[in-house]
Amino acid sequence: MPLLHVNNLTVPCQSILFDKDGTLLDLLATWGIWAELVLEGLDNQLALIGDRRLPDMSRVLGTRHSADGRLTGYDPAGPLAMATAEETTGILAWHLYGAGVPWNEAVSRVNSIAKGAMEELRARRAAIPLPGLLPFLQQCSALKLKLGVVTSDGSKTTGEQLEWMGITGYFGTVVTRDRVRLGKPAPEMAETACRELGVLPENTIIIGDSNADMQLGKGAGLRLSVGISPEGSSGHLLDADTVITGYHQLVVTNGLIC
Secondary structure (H helix, E strand, C coil): CCEECCCCEEEEEEEECCECCCCEHHHHHHHHHHHHHHHHHHHHHHHHHHHCCCCCHHHHHHHHEEECCCEEECEEEEEEEHHHHHHHHHHHHHHHHHCCCCCHHHHHHHHHHHHHHHHHHHHCCCCCCCCCHHHHHHHHHHCEEEEEECCCHHHHHHHHHHCCCCCHHHCCCEHHHCCCCCCCCCHHHHHHHHHHHHHCCEEEEEEEEHHHHHHEEEECCCCCCEEECCCCCCCCCCCCEEEEEEEEHHECCCCCCC
16 A cells, blocks of 8 residues: 655555645635636625725635735635635625625626636636646556545536646546535545545545645544645644645655555
8 A cells, every 4th residue: 555654644545635726726826816806896896886895805705915905815714715606606795785785686796707707717727736736646646546636616617627737637536516415524525535436534645725624534534634735824724634835745655555
């Protein structure tokens, strides 16, 4: 059985599950663009309603902005990093509803804004792998590790972004939010992935950038939950077994079956 070496741990494993946003791809390079467009659209809608603006743009989706309003970062425990598409729609629509727009109309306007932002992402094919990801996937493939994706995103967007990064072929299963009854942190995604890969949870590792990923791993009985935090912060990864800043801290080698 292959061995994963991470920090001071050496762990036998047959498979590794990956979150997508912030774990496989650079979240800011993809969803940062989307968030800027959506927040601008929402702000413009509020201005049209009656000269109202978002009082604090950073509080809507958990983003950080420069003095000139440019998006520069995000809260890894906030909505941009963790919310489903449905939850995000509700958050955005609430601001229009609070400005006097009927709920169904608020949702319709938000859907239109989000659709335009996604069309721009598709035009740019905006998806950049995290540094070191591709060599690590190649290591895993060489040792016949079974790999899967577990993400709160939907099937269409996930498939597109994996294709844009050129990594689709590494994964034996992709479990998206629309394929399960309960999303993260419930264990269903990991259980489904393990079943489809034909591996036992106790021989499986998960890598993710949110505590929901870590809780998913614990709930499904996975062998190890590895938190990834490129900025080096780990306070939001309360249930991680170990935390890394990047894939350079992971090595897989041949090992004996334990």
